[in-house]
Amino acid sequence: MEAVHEHDHSHDHPSGIMRWVKTTNHKDIGTMYLWFSFAMFMVGGVMALILRAELFQPGLQVVEPEFFNQMTTLHGLIMVFGAIMPAFVGFANWQIPMMIGAPDMAFPRLNNWSFWLLPPAATLLVLSMFVPGGAAGVGWTMYAPLTVQQGMGMDLLIFAVHILGMSSILGSINIITTILNMRAPGMTMMKMPLFVWTWLITAYLLVAAMPVLAGAVTMTLTDRHFGTNFFNAAGGGDPVLFQHIFWFFGHPEVYIIAIPAFGVVSQVIPAFSRKPLFGYASMVYATASIAILSFLVWAHHMYTVGMPVEAQLYYMFATMLIAVPTGVKVFNWVATMWRGSLTFETPMLFALGFLFLFTIGGFTGLVLSLTPVDVQLHDTYYVVAHFHYVMVAGALFSAFAGVYFWLPKWIGKMYDETLGKWHFWLSIIFFNVTFFVQHFLGLAGMPRRIPDYSLQFTDFNMISSIGAFGFGLSQLLFLYILIKAIRSGEKAPEKPWEGADTLEWTHLPTPAPYHSFETPPTVK
Amino acid sequence: MIKNDIKSTFGGSMRLTAFLRLICVGTVMLVPGLAAAELQWNFKPANTEIGVAVHDLHSLVMWIIVLIAIVVFGAMFYAIVKHRKSAGHQAHQFHENTTIEIVWTVVPVFILVGMAFPATKALLELRDSSAPDMTIKATGYQWKWGYDYLDEGISFYSTLSTPREQIEGDTEKGENYLLEVDNPVVVPVGKKVRILTTANDVLHAWYVPELTVKQDAIPGFIRDTWFRAEKTGTFRGQCAELCGKEHGFMPIVVNVVSEDEYKIWVAEQKSRVAARN
Amino acid sequence: MSNSINKRNRETFRKLTVITLVMFGFGYALVPLYEKICEVTGINDLAKPDEVVNAQVDTSRSIVLEFDANVRGEIAWELVPRERKRKVHPGELVHVVFDLKNSSEVPVLAQAIPSYGPQRAGLYVKKLDCFCFTQQEIAAGENLELPVVLVVEPSIPRDVHTVTLSYTMFEIEGGGERTAAKELEGGKG
Known part of the structure; x- marks a missing residue:
């Protein structure tokens, strides 16, 4: 593999807006993904704050219940499909070619397309708030048959999900092809940085899971308008079927979000421990087994639909099993730090925050895996707390x-x-103020997705709302830090992190040139 | 039209200022407020045998989790404190140890197997709805519950009885705000009550925390669950599956009464039906 | 040289596109798969007559059969089982009647969907004849007697003592009308 993939570099640095519209450069596209993701994070965040404002105290003060439901729906979809997933695709775009010694992604033009599908999809989602009847108030899980009752907002939402899915699938195909075919000579699979490995596995998950979601929402669409009866009991269908199809996608989706996060942390912790990652091979195997298991446990989201008890037992055992590879990963990260030479710059702090909070999210996941306990906690704030520990503290x-x-x-x-x-x-601090108390709300029996609650839940909800506003405002600081760094940051040294040892640090200057590795490096 | 929508959605600026004032006052009041309030840190006490078993299972798992957390976070914080560069610690370049990797794969498996036994036992009991003493069908509607006592032929709807003014904040909220209904379910203590759930329109879920019952209600199909209340009293729950705009406003109230009181209640209900015909 | 990579990339692209399409199809394949699983486990019985495998009456035990009926939709109609419950022996032939009454001023075309509690009991309740096998047409103001003939299989697990057979009756409407009605509802909601 001595050759380099040559493509049209002729248009060196076109300037103005057209540079961004037409760019096929992986770094430009990565940058656009990241800024898009941050914008969506702000939009979804404002929606979350509207929810928390309403829940600050009992009674209806800020919004009407319909609007509350629309906010829960859009907050979920925007954060999952608009903020977190594009953020990691942005990382993939920037980092994967540099980390494997490739000049760019395998299909640069396709890459441009994958990104430019996102803004129209996001626009559709946001616009759906302004059509008659408003956005769909069905929750991001879009359970039938509530979806059949919705107005036009639901159709826009379905269309947006189709486009978002298309973007993810194209992005994933690009990532898989890049990783499989574009590695520098000597960069064998088991020498790839763990971030690359986790993205390879994630991309496969996406290719396998997203089409199933596309199928589920397409069925919803035809049930709504074309007289099919997939989820309508009167016509021989079954509403529970939607949940099975949705969660067949939905559980892998959880790992689509978490696994690239594992990858980032697996680069950061060794760099600031000045030690190689502990148990590299077992990390790869653990990630792969988590990915495979994720397709076999979906119905643990449905313990209260009344499955046969045999099925519940199977899903309980299979779900508990996920604790094993997840545990292996946590132990490996701790062992990486063990007897290292640790420093605590901001990236390391966030990686440690991830490790600490994700482990707590894993613990509550273990609690929820037990069917009899889950029957009590299902659809309560305990679950809300659990998945925010995994998604915010984990992915974000x-x-x-x-x-x-x-x-x-x-x-x-x-x-x-x-x-x-x-x-x-x-x-x-504010993350924990917001979400830790939600465990208690869930244990005491507060259902999720309610705009108003009984007086017993008042105190914890107040604390949680205050935490949420604190958390939201803290993210403005992040924006300020970014702008400050871009405009007037100190010049970075060639290698700011002593322990970083992947190709982009060892073989490229800082900042990385617009075109890198046009001649592939040789990896020993 | 859109403008109107937005205005009604945000409820005008009056509400917003009131809300902002509340946040300020709330933050200041919070600390002393917390000390006075009785906070619910865990499950509410279970009123069924199976509920106690479920809570015990939860406690067991929590203790296991605490132990694991002490080990994992202990090691993590030990490394953070002792193995820092500023303390002069040199990195040791090891990156694998087969023995310990096998140990930390196998030991969790044993812990999980240990947890699986009580969990399986509790699950089998929880799902065993056979041989009930009575059956009540709970039908979810947008947005109320309908109940049919299949053995007695009693039928009624159960709707939120909290007045709108309390929700809007025009009057003070009552003790059972949002958890009170016009017609509660009445069941005898100590009897195995089987609940059949179904729904009229969309999914709902019949959830009463203290009776350890949560069962989705699915339009077109029935599902069943059960409870056997150990003590008399009033137990309150809510719909637990998003069912549209008033999802938060369709509570469930179960009055557990003595056998005799139950008989009197049944007789009253029947005579009411007879009078209506 | 660079062509060889391009070729490999295109090959990978093709394979992954196939996976994507197959998985989209798989989403749809879950529909019949789910129906099959439900049929085998007796959760949702399809509307067709069952065959009785073992007709031996087991007089040593009896099972309480409960009958329940629901109607859906906005029309004024009722479906009521003529008896609420009956004690039967497994293997015994059971005839029951449901009364459907249309108090509205329009004829209704209806379809009943059976359901069982507990669900696994559905596997053992064999319906030889049922009004749910076909659509029922009922004129305005008419009363219909709807029969069900069933056998509870003697192989039903010993720990099942009560079985509920529940029907939910839905109105079958013309497609166009229905969508319009839905739009209207959605607009309001």
């Missing part, structure tokens, strides 16, 4: 770690370390 914190870690390489300037630390401490 790891994304922050990644941004702080690679920012010097991307822009050649340093962020403000003091402010970065502030960002971390504010985030982790």
Whole structure:
């Protein structure tokens, strides 16, 4: 594989808006993914704050119940499909070619397409709020037959999900092809940085799971308008069937979000421990087994639909099993730190925040895996707390770690370390203020997705709302840190992180040139 | 039209200022407020045998989790404190150890197997709805519950009785705000009550925390669950599956009464039906 | 040289596109698969007559059969089992009647969907004849007697003592009308 993939580099740095519209450069596209994701994070965040404002105290003060339901729906969809997934695709675009010694992604033009599908989809989602009847108020899970009752907002939502799915699938095909075919000579599979491995596995998950979601929402669409009866009992269908199809996608989706986060953390922790990652091979195997298991446990989201008890037992055992590879990963990260030479710059702080909080999310996952306990906690705030520990503390914190870690390489300037630390401490404190108390609400029996609650839940809801506003405002600091770094950051040294040892740090200058590795490096 | 929508959605600026004032006052009041309030940190006490078993299972798992957390976070914080560069610690470049990797794969398997036994036992009991003393069908509607006592032929709807003014904040909220209904379900203590759930329109879920019952109600199909209340009293729950705009406003109230009181209640209900005909 | 990579990339692209399409199809394949699983486990019985495998009456035990009926939709109609419950022996032939009454001023075309509690009991309740096998047409103001003939298989597990057979009757409407009605509802909601 001595050859380099040559493509049209002729248009060197076109300027203005057309540079971004027409770009096929993996770094430009990565940058657009990341900014898009941050914008969506802000939109979804404002929606979350509307929810928390309404829940600050009992009674209806801020919004009407329909609007509340629309906000829960859009908050979920926007955060999952608009914020977290594009953020990691952004990392993939920037990092994968540099980490495997490739000049660009395998299909640069397709890459441009994958990104430019996102803004119209997001626009559809946001616009659906303004059509008659408003956005769909069905929750991001879109359970039938409530979806049949919705107005036009539901159709826009379905259309948006189709486009988002299309974008993810094209992006994943590109990532898989890049990783399989474009590695530099000597970069064998088992020498790839773990971030690349996790993305390879994630991309396969996406290719396998997203089409199933597309099928589920298409069935919803035809049930709504074309007289099919997939989920309508009167016509011989079954509403529960939707849940099976949705969660067949939905559980792998959880890992689609979590696994790239594992990858980022697996780069950051060794770098700041000045030690190689402990148990590299077992990390790869653990990630792969989590991915495979994720297709076999979907019905643990449906313990209360009344499955036969035999099925519940199977799903309980299979779900508990996921604790084993997940445990292996946590132990490996701790062992990586063990007897290292640790420093605690912002990326490391966020990686440690990830490790600590994701483990707590894993623990509550273990509690929820037990069917008899889950029957009590299903659809309560305990579940809300659980998946925010996994998704916010897991995916989001790891994304922050990644941004702080690679920012010097991307822009050649340093962020403000003091402010970065502030960002971390504010985030982790307010995150816990927001979500830790929700465990207690769930245990006491507060259902999720309700705009108003009985007086017994008042205190914890107040605390949670205050935490949410604190958490939301802290993210403005992040925006400030980014702008400050881009505009007036100190020049980054060639290798700002002593322990970083992947190709982009060892073989490329800082900042990374617009075209890198046009001649592939040789990896020993 | 859109403008109107937005205005009604945000309920005007009056509400917003009131809300902002509340946040400020709330934050200041919170700390002393917390000390006075009785906070619910765990499950509410279970009123069924199986509920106690489920809570015990939860406690057991929580203790196991605490132990694991002490080991994992202990090691993590030990490394953070002792193995820091600023303390002069040199990195040791090891990156694998087959023995320990096997140990930390196999030991969790044993712990999980240990948890699976009580969990399986509790699950089998929880799902055993055979040989009930009576059967009540609970039908979810948008947005109320309908109940049919299949053995007695009693039928009624059960709707939220909290007045709208309390929800809007015009009057003070009552003790059972949002958890009170016009016609509660009445069941005898100590009897195995089987609940059949179904729904009229969309999914709902019949959820009463203290009776350890949560069962989805699915239009077109019936599902069953059960409870045997150990003590008399009033137990309150809510719909637990998003069912549209008033999902938060269709509570469930179960009055558990003595056998005799139950008989009197049944007789009253029947005579009411007879009078209506 | 660079062509060889391009070729390999195109090959990978093709394979992954096939996987994507197959998985989209798989989403749809879950529909019949789910129906099959439900049929085998007796959760949702399809509307066709069952065959009785073992007709031996087991007089040593009896099972309480409960009958329940629901109607859906906005029309004024009722479906009521003539008896609420009956004690039967497994293997015994059971005849029951449901009364359907249309108090509205329009004829109704209806379809009943059976359901069992507990669900696994559905596997053992064999319906030889049932009004749910066909659509029922009922004129305005008419009363219909709807029969069910069933056998509870003697192989039903010993720990099942009560079985509920529940029907939910739905109105079958013209497609166009129905969609319009839905739009209207959605607009309001």
